[in-house]
Amino acid sequence: MVACEEGPAALLAEVKPSVALEGAAASGADEVGEARIHAVTLSGLPWSQKLLAAVRAANTAAKGPLCTIATVEPSAQLIRIAGAGPAGLSCAIALARRGRRAIVSEARATVGARFTGDLQVLEDFSEEADVRELLDEIGIEGDFLGPGLTQAELFDAKLRRTRVSSTRPFAHFLKRGPEEGTLDSSLLRQARASGVEVRFGERREPEEVDVAATGPRVPDGLAREMTFRTESPDRVQVLFDSMRAPGGYGYFFAQGGYATLGCAVVRDLKRIDRCFEMCAKRFREIADYSVSEERTGYSYMNFAIPETERSGSTLLAGEAGGFQDYLFGLGIRYAMTTGLLAAISLVEGKSYDALWEERVGAKRRSSLGARLLYEGLGDAGLAAFARRGGRRDFRNFLKGWSRPSFAKEALAVAARALWRRPENCRHALPDHWCRGRESRDLPAQGPAAPPGGWA
Numbered sequence: 001m002v003a004c005e006e007g008p009a010a011l012l013a014e015v016k017p018s019v020a021l022e023g024a025a026a027s028g029a030d031e032v033g034e035a036r037i038h039a040v041t042l043s044g045l046p047w048s049q050k051l052l053a054a055v056r057a058a059n060t061a062a063k064g065p066l067c068t069i070a071t072v073e074p075s076a077q078l079i080r081i082a083g084a085g086p087a088g089l090s091c092a093i094a095l096a097r098r099g100r101r102a103i104v105s106e107a108r109a110t111v112g113a114r115f116t117g118d119l120q121v122l123e124d125f126s127e128e129a130d131v132r133e134l135l136d137e138i139g140i141e142g143d144f145l146g147p148g149l150t151q152a153e154l155f156d157a158k159l160r161r162t163r164v165s166s167t168r169p170f171a172h173f174l175k176r177g178p179e180e181g182t183l184d185s186s187l188l189r190q191a192r193a194s195g196v197e198v199r200f201g202e203r204r205e206p207e208e209v210d211v212a213a214t215g216p217r218v219p220d221g222l223a224r225e226m227t228f229r230t231e232s233p234d235r236v237q238v239l240f241d242s243m244r245a246p247g248g249y250g251y252f253f254a255q256g257g258y259a260t261l262g263c264a265v266v267r268d269l270k271r272i273d274r275c276f277e278m279c280a281k282r283f284r285e286i287a288d289y290s291v292s293e294e295r296t297g298y299s300y301m302n303f304a305i306p307e308t309e310r311s312g313s314t315l316l317a318g319e320a321g322g323f324q325d326y327l328f329g330l331g332i333r334y335a336m337t338t339g340l341l342a343a344i345s346l347v348e349g350k351s352y353d354a355l356w357e358e359r360v361g362a363k364r365r366s367s368l369g370a371r372l373l374y375e376g377l378g379d380a381g382l383a384a385f386a387r388r389g390g391r392r393d394f395r396n397f398l399k400g401w402s403r404p405s406f407a408k409e410a411l412a413v414a415a416r417a418l419w420r421r422p423e424n425c426r427h428a429l430p431d432h433w434c435r436g437r438e439s440r441d442l443p444a445q446g447p448a449a450p451p452g453g454w455a
Ligand SMILES: Cc1cc2nc3c(=O)[nH]c(=O)nc-3n(C[C@H](O)[C@H](O)[C@H](O)COP(=O)(O)OP(=O)(O)OC[C@H]3O[C@@H](n4cnc5c(N)ncnc54)[C@H](O)[C@@H]3O)c2cc1C
Pocket: 082, 083, 084, 085, 086, 087, 088, 105, 106, 107, 108, 111, 112, 113, 119, 120, 121, 122, 123, 202, 203, 204, 205, 213, 214, 215, 216, 223, 224, 225, 262, 299, 300, 301, 317, 318, 319, 320, 324, 329, 330, 331, 332, 333, 335
């Protein structure tokens, strides 16, 4: 590992080699072209090695030392991360547990700012290993995990009910948002306790950091949710109805007098408010529920498949890299896993692309193949999907849908051909595949105004 100790590039060297080169150029070196070429041709290497080569080349080009180079301990190397969501904070905690210094820059004033205290689930079916093993691997305590879910009710468009159950939990409840007790606030506390510095109100561009974990940028999927107090008994209900939740589903989670009702859509994004109202009405037809202290909000989901998860030398983790479960939009496990893999890549000098391809590459492609099937099924197919879920252990059923297979990989190829990347794509990702989506005139992410407007 290297760092510039003195000279014009010294103050900049901790940021990025490209910035150190700018510094060298600004300091009066006539010929830094050679140095730039070195930086470009070495783009596959860790940035510390690029810096070493760049500084050497800049010194040669300037025919005299612009700065000197000192060897520093790996543990002193500072790693910069943008985004304090599950991906960014998991990466920072994994780095700290492995003896590295990390700073997380968060654009908003709090963690979890785009969520409203809503109940979400950490899925525990897409891999054989229990999701708690992932938390152990990162070095995270699961104090944010609610009860494991082994039962749910699925409804089709005709409101026919299927009860599903499993022996092992297929998911765990957790809450999202800035408040105490959420996944986000727990990860923040654990990151700080392990020595990570988290800076709020600090927006960073990918080229300024080592890991960009800045979450979804444009709405490939859109959800509207209401979180509230209720007297409703506990329930986990999912509605598969292509008119009320086009391409997505409605959901009603209630636990201990606290509930989230949501509608996630992947088509007709502009109809989100109408779809949400229709889902809310449908759940009332199933069983009436009381509502108090409600908060509503909108949130995006990104689905994209880049060829590489590097933007220059910056690693992309979580939804910033399009890591999402294409089938149901369950992205927390992907975010935490890729945050961990980014940390391993930086600490052990392993290829990030090789690490994520091995761990989640096939799973992500298969979820795209499964989505093609899901959208092609229509209401009759979705009803059959729900009924089949009721005949088997539900965790095993979901695992089957997530398990990579040749057929799903082939379907993913078909999906990529059918759903072409739009010309006006706004993902800001390296070369990638994504699906054309309307993205204009949609609600902004975050809490919506309460009934009657803001006080
Ligand atoms: C309504 C809804 C319900 C969901 N329910 C579930 C569920 O039940 N289970 C599940 O697994 N998944 C669910 N998901 C998906 C899941 O929430 C996301 O996949 C997950 O939060 C992605 O984590 P992340 O760290 O990549 O991004 P985020 O959680 O979005 O975090 C990114 C952070 O980066 C910050 N940021 C953005 N730009 C910058 C910048 N330039 N500089 C610095 N900081 C920046 C943001 O403010 C944010 O705090 C749901 C999504 C939605 C929308």
